[in-house]
Amino acid sequence: GNSVTQMEGPVTLSEEAFLTINCTYTATGYPSLFWYVQYPGEGLQLLLKATKADDKGSNKGFEATYRKETTSFHLEKGSVQVSDSAVYFCALSVIGQTSGSRLTFGEGTQLTVNP
Amino acid sequence: DGGITQSPKYLFRKEGQNVTLSCEQNLNHDAMYWYRQDPGQGLRLIYYSQIVNDFQKGDIAEGYSVSREKKESFPLTVTSAQKNPTAFYLCASSIGYRTILAKNIQYFGAGTRLSVL
Numbered sequence: 001g002n003s004v005t006q007m008e009g010p011v012t013l014s015e016e017a018f019l020t021i022n023c024t025y026t027a028t029g030y031p032s033l034f035w036y037v038q039y040p041g042e043g044l045q046l047l048l049k050a051t052k053a054d055d056k057g058s059n060k061g062f063e064a065t066y067r068k069e070t071t072s073f074h075l076e077k078g079s080v081q082v083s084d085s086a087v088y089f090c091a092l093s094v095i096g097q098t099s100g101s102r103l104t105f106g107e108g109t110q111l112t113v114n115p
Numbered sequence: 116d117g118g119i120t121q122s123p124k125y126l127f128r129k130e131g132q133n134v135t136l137s138c139e140q141n142l143n144h145d146a147m148y149w150y151r152q153d154p155g156q157g158l159r160l161i162y163y164s165q166i167v168n169d170f171q172k173g174d175i176a177e178g179y180s181v182s183r184e185k186k187e188s189f190p191l192t193v194t195s196a197q198k199n200p201t202a203f204y205l206c207a208s209s210i211g212y213r214t215i216l217a218k219n220i221q222y223f224g225a226g227t228r229l230s231v232l
Binding site for chain 1: 119121148155156157158159160163173205207219220221222223224225226
């Protein structure tokens with residue numbers, strides 16, 4: 001089956017610090033990989049995605065590279081801001097005849113950025 | 116504006132009561148999904164529907180029921196058989212499984228928080 005493992009949280013950083021949130025996966029088939037972000041009390045928003053090996057997804061200063069050899073999709077940002085405080089979810093999707101494009105999520109990593 | 120609307124934002128259930136959570140989308144998406152989120156945990160799939168009048172069980176369907184009579188609507192009923200319903204419920208939609216994977220991104224509503232009285 002498919003699974004996603006994220007680094008344990010919570011993560012607390014000072015403003016302008018470097019961020020890495022680790023994500024590894026196992027999948028039957030060839031997955032697409034996603035990072036979603038959830039701000040307090042809200043639903044999830046797509047942050048970035050990558051659909052094939054060596055693709056780099058990027059958005060709002062965040063980046064993640066699809067590494068097939070290490071089955072990883074680590075999220076990075078060079079300089080975090082207080083407004084980046086949220087929960088970050090790594091997810092994968094594999095197209096299947098009976099399962100459509102259902103997402104498999106990691107447990108989420110709570111990020112708090114202090115001024 | 117196009118998007119997904121979930122209502123109500125907060126819902127309270129009494130013992131033995133069924134409650135229904137609404138999810139409406141105007142994105143013209145074929146596929147819709149219901150997830151449950153518990154504190155400190157990821158999202159778990161309850162039910163999903165790839166097309167009108169069709170739906171499949173996800174990983175935690177017991178105690179829940181759904182219908183998909185219209186393309187834009189996918190209501191979730193939390194039945195009295197669900198003994199631990201307190202959670203944050205998220206609805207999502209995507210273009211559909213027939214679309215190439217790169218475009219089949221899921222878009223989420225703002226969620227409904229269900230509590231037991």
